[in-house]
Amino acid sequence: MAAGMEFVPHVIDGAEVASAAGATFDSVDPWTRAPWAQVALGGAVEAGRAVAAARRAFDEGPWPRMGHGERGALLHRLADLIGEHAEELALADTTDMGKPISDARGKDVPRAAQNFRFFADHARLSVADALPMDSGHHAYTRYEPAGVVAAIAPWNFPLMLETWKVAPALAWGNTVVLKPAEDTPASAAVLARLAVQAGFPPGVLNVVHGYGPDSAGAALTGDPRVDRITFTGESATGRAISAAAAANLTPVSLELGGKGANLVFDDADLATAVDWSIKAIFTNAGQVCLAGSRLYVQRGVYGEFCDRFVAAAEAMTLGDPKDPATQVGPLASETHYKKVRSYLEGIEGTVLTGGLGEGWAVRPTVVADAPPDARICREEVFGPLVTVAPFGTEEQGVALANDTPYGLNAMLFTENLSRAHRVAAALRAGTVWANCFFIRDLRAPFGGVGASGVGREGGNFSREFFTEPKAVVMAIDGQSR
Ligand code: NAD
Numbered sequence: 339m340a341a342g343m344e345f346v347p348h349v350i351d352g353a354e355v356a357s358a359a360g361a362t363f364d365s366v367d368p369w370t371r372a373p374w375a376q377v378a379l380g381g382a383v384e385a386g387r388a389v390a391a392a393r394r395a396f397d398e399g400p401w402p403r404m405g406h407g408e409r410g411a412l413l414h415r416l417a418d419l420i421g422e423h424a425e426e427l428a429l430a431d432t433t434d435m436g437k438p439i440s441d442a443r444g445k446d447v448p449r450a451a452q453n454f455r456f457f458a459d460h461a462r463l464s465v466a467d468a469l470p471m472d473s474g475h476h477a478y479t480r481y482e483p484a485g486v487v488a489a490i491a492p493w494n495f496p497l498m499l500e501t502w503k504v505a506p507a508l509a510w511g512n513t514v515v516l517k518p519a520e521d522t523p524a525s526a527a528v529l530a531r532l533a534v535q536a537g538f539p540p541g542v543l544n545v546v547h548g549y550g551p552d553s554a555g556a557a558l559t560g561d562p563r564v565d566r567i568t569f570t571g572e573s574a575t576g577r578a579i580s581a582a583a584a585a586n587l588t589p590v591s592l593e594l595g596g597k598g599a600n601l602v603f604d605d606a607d608l609a610t611a612v613d614w615s616i617k618a619i620f621t622n623a624g625q626v627c628l629a630g631s632r633l634y635v636q637r638g639v640y641g642e643f644c645d646r647f648v649a650a651a652e653a654m655t656l657g658d659p660k661d662p663a664t665q666v667g668p669l670a671s672e673t674h675y676k677k678v679r680s681y682l683e684g685i686e687g688t689v690l691t692g693g694l695g696e697g698w699a700v701r702p703t704v705v706a707d708a709p710p711d712a713r714i715c716r717e718e719v720f721g722p723l724v725t726v727a728p729f730g731t732e733e734q735g736v737a738l739a740n741d742t743p744y745g746l747n748a749m750l751f752t753e754n755l756s757r758a759h760r761v762a763a764a765l766r767a768g769t770v771w772a773n774c775f776f777i778r779d780l781r782a783p784f785g786g787v788g789a790s791g792v793g794r795e796g797g798n799f800s801r802e803f804f805t806e807p808k809a810v811v812m813a814i815d816g817q818s819r
Contacts, residue, residue, distance in 0.1 A: 349530035351391035352540030380548035385557035395541030402511040410458035430524035435670040457509040483511030485565030493519035506800035596746030599739035600630035604638035606751035624722035651702035678721035745787025
């Protein structure tokens with residue numbers, strides 16, 4: 339291994355291991371554009387071992403048989419350890435994918451710890467149904483763990499999204515094989531190491547690195563020993579995983595791409611609207627499934643809004659993601675940078691501000707007058723690029739917002755309470771934010787409509803997916819009627 343390079347191992351059955359054939363791949367720091375770590379490259383062999391370990395831990399081990407209190411205490415201990423190793427975890431994500439360190443430290447890592455705390459408590463406090471029946475019986479529900487969960491994660495919020503899957507799966511008594519994205523392997527390996535340190539039994543949380551097709555990802559999603567697949571990533575990948583899951587009748591939860599609409603009405607508080615709209619598209623350099631990448635502004639405030647929005651975009655600090663002052667870092671990889679650059683090169687419309695930056699960075703880019711059928715208006719760019727267009731009536735604004743195959747989320751800004759409720763009801767999306775963005779309650783359903791996904795996670799929705807709800811029917815007086 340090259341001097342100064344870190345090694346990122348798989349974590350299988352409680353041990354940090356290399357690949358059977360010693361194969362590795364590099365993780366590249368997108369700011370320096372140089373490899374910083376060598377990563378164990380897994381394939382069918384490593385995925386198979388990890389599933390076997392998870393299967394054993396589920397079928398024979400203590401994890402699914404513990405009470406919620408005991409398991410919850412271990413999950414809280416892991417959350418404590420995430421807090422104690424916050425800097426290591428934040429640096430892992432920032433170095434792997436160029437996320438500003440202030441976001442990794444201030445948002446992603448605390449949210450990862452909170453995911454474990456929330457789902458541990460949610461499972462412990464969850465109430466099952468009791469159904470008194472007229473026939474002299476009563477029925478009740480038991481939420482049995484589903485078994486082995488394969489969790490396949492994307493690179494844009496590595497640790498945060500991995501824990502959003504792993505925490506509820508573990509809290510409900512399942513065992514897990516996590517495959518992080520190939521561009522962001524490091525924090526997942528730290529997480530699995532911390533789980534061992536917290537006292538999790540071997541095989542409860544396994545991490546396998548590798549690619550998707552013909553690699554660790556495809557091996558996991560096609561393995562009949564897997565009982566649930568939870569996937570977050572591109573819509574096209576979701577289709578492939580859905581097909582693989584169907585062959586084994588494995589239930590699958592898909593959190594996919596987005597093309598979030600953002601409606602700013604004449605009666606909006608413009609300072610609030612500008613502030614949230616900037617965050618909605620330029621956070622994480624626009625590499626956010628929930629990004630507000632289609633901005634529609636009512637005609638009366640269109641000019642003023644655009645002036646203020648462009649000024650705010652130009653005031654953002656670009657640069658080294660490890661500098662705490664940086665708000666916009668580079669794109670996550672060369673491949674992704676080239677994809678976003680291709681959208682900028684063929685742009686249709688008027689570029690109000692933005693363009694290419696240093697290295698793999700793209701400046702916050704605002705495009706007006708793009709034809710509605712332009713690629714940048716229809717496709718998920720997944721970069722710091724927003725289209726802005728005026729609209730007339732409320733109905734016209736809603737129709738523009740809903741004119742997309744995606745339906746992950748939408749935003750609206752208005753000071754009119756009735757309009758806020760009316761428009762929220764009319765928008766075709768899994769989440770609607772009114773006068774805010776990205777505020778989450780982990781009890782609420784999270785997921786997408788149409789090409790943005792299948793199923794919901796969060797609170798009871800995660801319980802439904804990660805368990806096998808069982809009906810038990812008992813005769814009360816021994817007579818059957
Ligand atoms: P991706 O689909 O390219 O990869 C995601 C994961 O799937 C990676 O771990 C990859 O190795 C794996 N994979 C790829 N092909 C596979 C296959 N055939 N079988 C099994 N595994 C396979 O997505 P990405 O580029 O990492 O992430 C960006 C995408 O994720 C964007 O579209 C974004 O909108 C979406 N996303 C959605 C949400 C959400 O909650 N809806 C959240 C974050 C990101």
